[in-house]
Amino acid sequence: MSYKLGILDQSPVIEGVSNFDTLQKTVDLVKKAEEWGYERFWVSEHHNSDLVAGSSPEVLVSYLLAKTSSIRIGSGGVMLQHYSPYKVAENFHVLSTLEPGRVDLGIGKAPGGLPLSTKALQYGTVNTGEDFEERLTFLQQLIHNAVPEIHEFAGIKATPTPPTKPETYLLGASVNSAKLAADLKISFAFAKFFNSDQEVLRDAAKTYRDNYPQGTFIVSVAVIAAPTEEEAKVLAGKQKIVKVVLASGRTLTLQTVEQAEKFGIESGEGYEVKEFDADIIYGTSEQVKASLDELHELYGADEFILHTPIPSAEERLRSFKLLSPKYINQLAVHS
Template sequence: MSDRQQINETFRIPLSVLDVSPIVEGGSVAESLGNTLDLARHAEKWGYNRYWLAEHHNAPSIASSATSIVIGHVAAGTSTIRVGSGGIMLPNHAPLVIAEQFGTLESLFPGRIDLGLGRAPGTDGLTAAALRGSRRSNGHDFPEQLAELRAFLDPSRAEVGMPVRAIPGEGLNIPIWLLGSSDFSAMLAAELGLPFAFAGHFSPNFTIPAMNLYRSNFKPSEVLDKPYGMVAVNIVAADTDEEAGYLATSMQQLFLSFIRNTRGPLPAPVRNMDQLWSEQEKAALQQQLGSSIVGGPETVRGKLKRYMEATQADEIMVAAHIFDHQARLRSYEIVAGL
């Protein structure tokens, strides 16, 4: 039985990977991008469905800011796994540029490219202003930007003739996903009949309401005849619960740095987080990371099964902030083999 069949026998839905090419303390961007390709090759071998990279900026722990380029890097080094964005933050870009970039990727790697779109900046306000320049987009015009992008890919969608064409891009079938961490994109994806991916890895309290909202308001389209929802979740798996708990402290420290606005590279794990956080910070992290699944194989199997049942997701996207690359590989290998 193949790895993919084992996953389907246990959970009945596909598993995928969400990556930000983490930069670790003492590491380099080049090493991070090399590790991303190595993980993608293993994920392909283990039967994961897709491999998505996320756009973030001005983040010392993230090397995937030039997301389209990293997607090309991963797609060129693999052969079958779908590769895409989780996501491209559309307000940071002119829709024509994204149509051309992903048209190029789809032309190079036909049938393997996904275009996941978000409306958040993926960064702080000053960096967003530097990215967007004179356009001053703030995300409120995301539906209009999305319509423009879709019209570049398929001019028949345009209300008037398209004087500018996306070449490459025009006429290509590039699956578009809407990403969200609240209800806005859930409703928009439902209205447009598009697949929807929810950021449950950092917005756990809104996961089930957003997924329910998406399903209950979904309108069939030429893209989908029924809703298709994917949920991202943090999973840190190891051979024992104790080891997984130790590895997960890197993720906890990273999110703690977000709270304190002291961001740096992904920290090495520690044995005792109580020496690092206050009770208030601990409670805040437990709220933000409340859906995270941490443990040995049997613990992860049980928690993941309950998570799938609770969210009714059609697909699970696994995020893993793990300091040691070999331990990160082992985590994804364990999840694939459940």
């Protein structure tokens, strides 16, 4: 393949399965991902959720690094609006000092939860969430020990200094995010499973390439592979995307209608909940690969991060195996 593949795992909670066992399934998956030839493995940040167990990516990343030896591990991503850029830089410098060349620092703009958890995360601080670009710029300066002399924190360093810096990625689903990543000269991951608008993806890819041609451009897609197209179609048909549209104009993507309703109530604004069929690439290994090949040709993606939104651990594991570089390369040899 002329592009690489990675995995995004949100540690989905299955009814009747303990949180301990849920996180152990993430550990099992990252070991398989390494064995199957995936380039990287990212974990997400969601708060106050009964649906996913991944609330602290930096902690989970450290554990997964210790359980593997070669695959890159990272956050997909740290929700920077809640945290000090300085502390985030320190956390990932520690990880990169322990495991040089294996750490990805994915940064997200979303809250990662409902308004109540956002208020709890920002308790005791003055934070409107409107200074994301300033926070990301400062974080990048800290990662590269390049805080300007005119900055109020001139001379500060995020220690320890790792032999290899963590790779920084901005996660987004808009042209503005692509432009910001290009301006800051950092890698960009477009979340197609959040925003399936092909025109937005096209414009984001062009904006990023035009402004930072040497940067790494990743597209994160929802995929389901199965032994037959029929089975994959059934699995994909069960998945929905739920959006809550607030009176202020903000639109957020949630996992369930119940979550969206709760978000709207906690926001204190008028709101509307909309449900859509999920944008999922599904089929056999060959069919999904053909779709990824097409996206690669259209948008010049250097890599795809695969997200498989089905609750069954066995079906998720099977899907990732069927799409793994090792499996697909074996198909190519025998074709």
